Amino acid sequence: MGSPQQAMPFRLAHSSLQLALRFWPEETRDWGHALAAELDEIEKPLVALQWAFGGLMLFSRASASHFLAWLKLPAGSRLSTAPLLPGTSVPILPKRSRLFTAVILLAAALLLFLPQSRQAISTVVASWNGYEISSGDRRTLANLAAQAEKDKDGRTLAFVALVLRDPEQGMRLADKAVVLDPQLTWVYASRFYRPADVQQPTEWLVRLHASDPDNSVTDLLIADNIAQPRYMALMALGTPGLQQFESQITGDPRWVAHMEAAFRAPRYDGYVTKHWELISYVWSSHPTLSPSIIGYELWAHRIPNLSNLMSFANFKIRRAQQALAEGHPEEAEQILRQIDAFGNLMTDRAQTDIECLIGLDLSRKAARELGAHYAATGQEAAASFRARRASENAPADFSPSVDGGVPDDSKSVSRKRSPLSGGHRITASLGSYGGFQSSRDRASASLLVPSPTGLATYAVPRGGLLPCVAPLRLRWVCTEFSSLCAPFC
Amino acid sequence: MGIRLRSSRQTLDILEALLARPSHWHHGYAISRQTSVPSGTLYPILMRLDKLGWLETKWEESVPQGRPPRHLYRLTGNGREWARQELCYAQQREFWKPAASQV
Numbered sequence: 044m045g046s047p048q049q050a051m052p053f054r055l056a057h058s059s060l061q062l063a064l065r066f067w068p069e070e071t072r073d074w075g076h077a078l079a080a081e082l083d084e085i086e087k088p089l090v091a092l093q094w095a096f097g098g099l100m101l102f103s104r105a106s107a108s109h110f111l112a113w114l115k116l117p118a119g120s121r122l123s124t125a126p127l128l129p130g131t132s133v134p135i136l137p138k139r140s141r142l143f144t145a146v147i148l149l150a151a152a153l154l155l156f157l158p159q160s161r162q163a164i165s166t167v168v169a170s171w172n173g174y175e176i177s178s179g180d181r182r183t184l185a186n187l188a189a190q191a192e193k194d195k196d197g198r199t200l201a202f203v204a205l206v207l208r209d210p211e212q213g214m215r216l217a218d219k220a221v222v223l224d225p226q227l228t229w230v231y232a233s234r235f236y237r238p239a240d241v242q243q244p245t246e247w248l249v250r251l252h253a254s255d256p257d258n259s260v261t262d263l264l265i266a267d268n269i270a271q272p273r274y275m276a277l278m279a280l281g282t283p284g285l286q287q288f289e290s291q292i293t294g295d296p297r298w299v300a301h302m303e304a305a306f307r308a309p310r311y312d313g314y315v316t317k318h319w320e321l322i323s324y325v326w327s328s329h330p331t332l333s334p335s336i337i338g339y340e341l342w343a344h345r346i347p348n349l350s351n352l353m354s355f356a357n358f359k360i361r362r363a364q365q366a367l368a369e370g371h372p373e374e375a376e377q378i379l380r381q382i383d384a385f386g387n388l389m390t391d392r393a394q395t396d397i398e399c400l401i402g403l404d405l406s407r408k409a410a411r412e413l414g415a416h417y418a419a420t421g422q423e424a425a426a427s428f429r430a431r432r433a434s435e436n437a438p439a440d441f442s443p444s445v446d447g448g449v450p451d452d453s454k455s456v457s458r459k460r461s462p463l464s465g466g467h468r469i470t471a472s473l474g475s476y477g478g479f480q481s482s483r484d485r486a487s488a489s490l491l492v493p494s495p496t497g498l499a500t501y502a503v504p505r506g507g508l509l510p511c512v513a514p515l516r517l518r519w520v521c522t523e524f525s526s527l528c529a530p531f532c
Numbered sequence: 533m534g535i536r537l538r539s540s541r542q543t544l545d546i547l548e549a550l551l552a553r554p555s556h557w558h559h560g561y562a563i564s565r566q567t568s569v570p571s572g573t574l575y576p577i578l579m580r581l582d583k584l585g586w587l588e589t590k591w592e593e594s595v596p597q598g599r600p601p602r603h604l605y606r607l608t609g610n611g612r613e614w615a616r617q618e619l620c621y622a623q624q625r626e627f628w629k630p631a632a633s634q635v
Contacts, residue, residue: 071579074575074579078560079600080603081571083600094561094570097571097572097575104576
């Protein structure tokens with residue numbers, strides 16, 4: 044029987060280390076010899092193999108640093124300690140030739156031809172520029188639109204129409220998209236406000252309403268459009284109070300008619316899901332689109348104006364109170380129930396947390412008034428039920444305050460799954476009437492936020508109407524994936 | 533660029549082993565057995581200690597026939613001083629405990 048040192052594991056350990064030593068870089072070869080010399084002291088085969096494995100790891104590290112040192116050499120030189128090929132005087136790593144440098148540079152340049160590489164670079168650049176649409180992005184969009192027109196691809200045209208800031212081109216493409224695919228008429232709802240200072244064709248809203256007459260959002264958008272000039276006129280005189288705005292707008296029968304229709308409509312659809320599906324479609328068809336383009340489109344959607352909803356709810360409540368005072372309790376109850384029903388509809392069908400919170404607040408207002416109404420008409424059980432509902436609908440963070448509207452994250456309200464978020468929880472908080480803040484804790488979803496201008500959603504403090512004037516600074520796409528909306532108001 | 537040595541637990545174990553008998557010459561395998569540090573980790577640490585000038589090395593002189601000479605290690609004067617400070621500091625931070633206290 045042979046000695047343990049002649050067993051297979053020992054021989055394997057020895058031979059692997061001896062082989063490594065033949066190629067071991069000169070500068071650390073002594074250490075390789077030192078490690079190999081210890082093998083004779085090891086008695087257990089498994090330990091010998093482990094020892095040899097450690098030696099091979101050391102060899103790979105030494106070889107890697109040797110190769111890195113070679114890469115750093117100036118062209119035309121060679122390492123003085125380069126190991127030789129076994130049995131020859133030829134070094135393993137040749138001279139650093141100029142050709143090698145040229146090939147590496149060429150390979151690096153060729154990487155730029157890969158769309159993924161360009162997207163990677165543009166992602167970094169876009170993050171520096173706050174995801175602003177660049178001139179390169181505009182060229183990309185123009186090409187995208189040209190190709191979509193050629194292919195008669197209405198959805199891509201609609202996407203470009205929504206992203207483009209040029210109003211004329213955006214409107215033209217939106218019209219083309221709707222002609223190609225009438226199911227895209229909802230695009231008018233989103234495109235309508237971009238930019239707010241450019242007059243958009245009002246017939247869009249008519250068409251939108253005709254295509255989706257049961258949707259309260261279409262009426263709300265028309266009402267927004269009616270209220271816009273009055274609101275802007277008030278803004279020109281300084282920040283208008285809510286009562287001032289209400290007194291003007293509720294005197295307009297067209298506005299009242301559309302708000303009434305909106306509150307009676309059987310459906311509430313803010314087109315968020317459709318918008319998200321459109322973005323998903325285009326992004327999956329063009330996966331290397333610039334993150335700025337996707338990012339811009341992700342946040343740019345409009346929800347109905349909060350100030351209109353609140354003004355109309357207050358208007359209806361006053362009418363109910365008047366009806367009760369005139370001895371028509373049934374009419375008063377019916378009016379309040381209508382507000383409650385609309386609030387519930389908005390809460391149930393809302394695709395954003397902000398809409399959900401607005402709906403909740405409308406229901407709470409209605410429940411509070413109904414409770415008072417039932418108490419006044421001697422219906423104690425109904426009054427108690429409504430009072431309970433009012434308190435259920437008004438969590439601690441949702442009660443109005445006059446603290447200047449600083450959103451408070453600690454008071455966040457989480458709600459059911461948002462249909463657009465693909466399972467990602469969206470949270471929103473309404474710290475007070477003075478401000479909204481919404482955030483996402485996961486990626487790849489869009490939350491709709493109001494535009495800083497025009498008749499979108501306004502934060503309404505008790506004593507006045509404060510427009511959300513601070514533009515949303517969205518730098519979140521493709522980087523942090525954490526926060527959607529910067530605070531505004 | 534200077535050599536940096538991160539005072540990992542393995543490094544501290546090795547320093548402790550070398551300090552246990554400071555004037556004695558140690559073999560790599562003996563250090564590995566004493567500290568349970570595998571060869572792939574032990575030798576890079578020894579190499580760095582050597583480059584920093586804290587380790588003395590020499591090859592075995594009297595070698596039985598048929599066996600290669602072994603490499604021997606011990607801390608230099610500066611190395612011992614530095615090693616003591618490092619061990620003391622690591623103990624204070626409760627980052628590392630001497631082998632005896634672990635038993």
